Amino acid sequence: MPCLPTAGAVMTALISARGITVRHGGNVVLQNVDISLTAGEIVTIVGPNGSGKSTLLRVLIGALKPSRGQVTRTAGLRIGYVPQKLHIDPTMPVTVRRFLDLPNRVSDAAATDALLAAGAPDLGSRQMTQLSGGQFQRVLLARAILEKPHILMLDEATQGLDQPGSARFYQQIDHVRRDLNCAVLMVSHELHVVMSASDRVICLNGHVCCEGTPDVVSAAPAYRELFGTGTGGALALYRHEHDHHHHDHEAAD
């Protein structure tokens, strides 16, 4: 699968994975997946449930050892990871401010800035277990950007948010990315939102089905096979906003 160059990006990979295969029990979750990320680019992984999206992210952050394949990182790479879900046991008292000190202590000023940048100011003294879903995700984002990451990795970060909420969340990520000038790798099912903002889209279903710029991927037969029927509306919206060419395979509904 060719990697399409992105305009203006430095082409040395921050992180690259080659031939990643993950077996879980008898099942092959990922098969021979290649992925690499260069500085500043936004890459989105789309795919149906169970397609191995989260597994791939966990391989990249080092939480999961692939059965085969290799992950290479540039020396001193910092990853800001925003997990899909994070359950804090109710037996653990922890304020938002204290949470931001994990894994490294940060100054109060830096913590305040990060909360502001993530769109969650004034939450510092609240208990993590008392936050709403949206607030919680923003605090996770604030914690991730405190490390001044080279790559921000978000795993279905807007799960549990309503549509306006997730739209605001993606705006926040866009601001953060411009401030930090970091690469963003996200997993999402909200195709129209994430694809329009991406430099590159990787369509995953156990293996890489197709890969390229958003319009290339959304026109690819493999992608349409996976998402074609269920997301006609989303694709139409995407096309409406960003693609003014008419394609012969476009549905007329």
Place this chain on the structure above:
Amino acid sequence: MLDDFMIRATLAALGTAMATGLLGCFVVWRRMAYFGDATAHAAILGVAVALMFGWSIIAGVGLVALGMALLIYGLTGRGHAVDTILGVLAHGALALGLVAVTLIPGQRINLDAYLFGDVLTVSRLDLAVIWGGAAVVSLVMWRRWTGLLTATISPDLAYAAGLDPRREQLILTLLMAAVVAVAIKVVGALLITALLIIPAAAARGLARTPEQMAGFAMVIGGLSALGGLRLSIWFNTPVGPTIVVVAVGLFALGAVAGKLRAISR
């Protein structure tokens, strides 16, 4: 000063409460209660092993508790549902230990001391082991606090930050074995888990941060130790269980206070 058995008992109980209060927070946060039980029950098997080979009791207890802790650590790494296995190991080790002790020829040992503790007979050596162990546990936890905490809140966050949560888990495993060796003389194998869980649970409602909870748990553990010791002298009750009863009383007090505070808000 250490010639007085009451002073030795007080110091032993305080040292134990410090170690269990601190480690107990992680036992509560990570839901390791059964793990604590299995490690503590293995101590009885350790007593039997020590008698059989003529080792010192503390060495036998420490080694077998360590072996059990490492065994459980190995099992949890494979994604098994370990609850049942832990139950088998916990009660298997206890039963095997009880049987083994009676099979040793020529030994008529009072097993109650190891099941329920016997703090009034602590020697200077016991005291050295208890405070040495408590100091090691506190020092290790103080040095690795952030890593332990991050790995406890989310292993994936720890991995992404370049930490190894499995290593943090191994450290907690080793500390658990150390705490069992420290606490067996004071509360006995059957009630070690109580001293891990109850002070930490009582501290939960008072604390806003993990550090506060650890501090309160140590204080509550210490108060339970002092109060339990005093009450056991007055009422001539066994010390270990009395300490736990006081801890439960403090827990109940804390729970009621928390409810009242919630209502008055």
